[in-house]
Amino acid sequence: MHLLNLIRPSFKLIAPKITKYGLFLTMPSKISTCGTLRMIYLNKNISKNADNIDLDEWKLVVLSGLEKEAFEKASPEEEPNIAAIKEYIDMSRRLGKAAPENITEEQLKRLIEYPSVSSRNRYLAFLASKEMRKNAEKEKKKKQQEERDALRKTIDNEELIPKSRLFRAIWESSMDVVYNWKAAQAMSFGQPLVFDMDFNDMSEREMQNTVNQMMECEGANRKAVEPFHLYYCNLKEDGPYHKEFLKRYGDTWDNLFVTVTEKSYVELFPRDQIVYLTADSPNVMETFDHNKIYIIGCLVDKSIRKGVSLARAKRLNLATAQLPLERYFHWKTGAKVLTLDQMIMILITLKNTGNWKEALEFVPKRKHQGFLDPSLQHFIHRQKNRKISQQNFKKKLLVEELSKKRLWNGLWEE
Secondary structure, three states: OOHHHHHHHHHHHHHHHHHOOOOOEEOOOOOOOOOOOEEOOOOOHHHHHHHHOOOOHHHHHHHHHHHHHHHHOOOOOOOOOOHHHHHHHHHHHHHHOOOOOOOOHHHHHHHOOOOOHHHHHHHHHHHHHHHHHHHHHHHHHHHHHHHHHHHHHHOOHHHHHOOOOOOOOOOOOHHHHHHHHHHHHHHHOOHHHHHHHHOOOOOOHHHHHHHHHHHHHHHHHHHOOOOEEEEEEEOOOOOOHHHHHHHHHHHHHHHHEEEEOOOOOHHHHHHHHEEEEOOOOEEOOEEEEEEOOEEEEEEOOOOOOHHHHHHHHHHOOEEEEEEEEEEEEEEOOOOOOOOHHHHHHHHHHHHOOOOOOHHHHOOOOOEEEEEHHHHHHHHEEEEEHHHHHHHHHHHHHHHHHHHHHHHHHHHHHH
C-alpha cells in the first residue's frame, strides 16, 4: 500500500510514455497484501479482428444464455415447450456441449421433468454417452461382419459345403424350445420363488438397473436344470416396473413363463411357509428348504438404505433369513448386499446341489478374501450362538426385572 501511495503522484507524468509503447498499469480488483501491479500489453489489432468475429456464434451464445434463464425462471408446474427444448439441445450440440444427435419423445418428456438446468445437462450428457456406446457397438459389429465376409470369399466353395456328422447339430432355436418347455413345467410343478415389487420409490436409474437384473434372473431360471416357478408380486399395472418391463421386453412380455400379479404374497401363500431373504435379518439360513417359499425384494438402492425389506417382513409378521456369508468367507468391510441375479443363481445351485460352497461361488470375489477354513467356520458359528444366547439371557433378566417393578408398583398403589 505504501508503494501505491508513492506511485500515484508520478503516474500522470509517466502515463504518456506508457501509452506510447502500448502498455498500461492496472490495479487488480482485489488488491493483494503485497500491493503488486499488473502490466498488460495493449493489443492494437483488436479493431482489425473485430470485423472477423462470427456473429452467428455470438447469437448462439446469447440465445443459449436466454434459454438457460428461461429454464431457471420456469416454475415446476409449467412444462416448457418441446420445440424450445429441441432448440436448446441443438444449440448445446453446436456449442460443443454433450448432447445426443437423436432423442425420442419419451426422453424429451423425461427431460422436461428435471427441475434445474444442471440436471437437464447431466441427463443430456448421459444420453450422449449412451448414444456414443451404441454407435461404437454398431461400428464394431459392422467391422466384424466385413471381416467375416472377406474370410468367406477367401475360402473355396467346396469347404463351405456341410459335411456329414455323427451327431446332429443343436441350434439355439432348439435350445430355446427346451428351455421354454422346462419353464412351462415349472409353472405347474416347480417350487415358487417370489420377487417383491412393492418398491416404487426408486429413482429412474435404479428402476432401470432393477429391471436389467430381473431380465437376467428370468433367463438364468429358464436355463436351470430344475427352474423355479417365478412370481412377480405387487406388480401394479401401468406402474414404473410394468412400464420398464414393457419397454424392455416389448411383445414378448405376455409370453414369459412367469406369474405376474398385483396381489401380495401373503394373499397367495400361507404365512408359515414364507421366508423373506434380507441381509439385515438376525437369522442365518442353515439349509435350503424345498417346502418353503422364499421372497426376494426387488430393490436396487445406490445409497443402501438398511432395514427396508426387514421392516416390511416384520410388519407382515413373516420369517426372515440371511445367507451365511460371514460363516464361509473372510468378508471385507461393506454391506452384505448381492444383486438379484446373484441371489437367484445361489438359490438355483442350492436347490440342485445343496452345497453352500458351490452356491456361494457366485458371490463376487471383490467382496471377500476367500473361503474360511472349515474348522474356523464351526468355531465362529459357536461364538455367534454364544453371543446370541447371552443377549437373550440379558433380555430375559431385564423383562423379569421390569415385571417385578410393575407388580410392586401395583401393590403399593393398592
